[in-house]
Amino acid sequence: MSSLRTMIAGRGLAFTTLVTAAMLLPGLGVTVSESGTAVLPLLAVLTTSAIATEMTFRLIRKQALTAHNVTTAFILAILLPTEIALWRAATMTVLGVTLSEMIFGGRGFGFLNAAVVIAALVVVSFPGTALASLTDMHAAATAPAVLALAVAGVLPWRALGAFALGCIAMTGLSDTITTTTAWGVLVFGGVFLLADPFASAQTRSGQVLQGVLAAVLFAFLGAGGADATTTLVRAVLLTALFVPLLDQAILTIGRRIDARA
């Protein structure tokens, strides 16, 4: 197993993108089967605008061209409603990819998941827009991704595990999880939005706190009856903003413990 991981890890960022994109295909298939081919023009617009934004920045910076945001487009094709105006999807994608990734230098340099930022921008910019409902079939389609990303070594499993345990714990305290949540939102959102290796905490304890915080926010933000997908996007975005602080707190505590020892 370790040699397999070494082989996979040796491929770098491009291979991570490839594995993630491949693991999103079953979820896309579920969306197509449930929503029909109406999602295909949306997917084409999202993919074009996301990759064009990334490539434009890299061209200006005279860097090698990459297409890491193909995963962003795939996630958004599943999250956004199929009836959304294409110009809205394109504008928010350009803005979101720029704000969440490109101003930091590209994928791997920022601390936000581009798909989360774009989905949040759509909800905030166009009131009344509800994100797509994810079904149990999306959860089933995401299951292989957990295994594939874990083998590739790019799944922050502590964050995902803490999120799952946090959701179970919050079930008794808030009705959000039991009444409005489908498995699809928790599993798909947990794996592809929360457990993004580039937007997760960099310390072990930080990842655990990240998962717990996301679960708590998810439970309480949804208390007003908001749909589960929108609630999860908000919870993950808020959590991501706190992640650098969580890491900083963990490191500071660690230094103080070391100094006392």
Place this chain on the structure above:
Amino acid sequence: MLQEEFRWFAAGVDAIGLLAEEAVFVCQQAAQPLCNNNGRKLRIARFSGAYCSALSGTHVHALRPQTGTNPVLTVDWQDTLAIGRLVNTGTVSWRRQVGIGGDNAGTRAVATVPVGSDLKALATGLRKKSNFGSKRSMTVLSGDPVSGVPAAYLHRFDDVVTLTSKRDVDVSGRGNLRINAITPYGALIDALPFGQPALPLMRALTAHDLETVEALGADKMLEADVAQLSRVCTSGADYGVLLRHALDELAEARS
């Protein structure tokens, strides 16, 4: 260590003990003590385990962490031996024992050679017979497979020579200051010794954030401590070189 040289090691430890104001730790594997443990200034410390357990940075961190007011000096076993010989015989020895191995070595060997030896000449005859005729794939590292660097001559503090393939060296990105994105693989979390968080340090080093680098304890590390990062990380950065640059700048800022 060759048996006839052993007496010089104990003499070297005694000489270092005379120079040191505080404790002198002799770090070794769990075996017979290499010198007398007098229980006061001179102490034996035993380490066992994976690669990190052999790093002097790990020893210092475990025994007496370095601070700004409490610097720690490390002397490797070959220099200790040379010091012992010098104070007892008055002659300086520039010869060192090196272990030669690696994927491309047909057999493992130990040789006593001068400091700065020609590695190409040293490697001749030890290379795998099956690899003759494919000279381009062969690289000689001064140092072990993790922290070694391609070199023509044996480096000052190296006691291992590794014969490896060129491809393995390219993957590790030694000597590279190119800043690519860091893919946060799970393997990176355990890549630093003594439980230090690797990813924050890697990001601070690549971003040249000296304040964070210092806060994360990098001033207590050496290139060998971060060698594993360069090997595991796919960004292509050489964290040993980045660390050295950061340490030099921090030292300059203090002075």
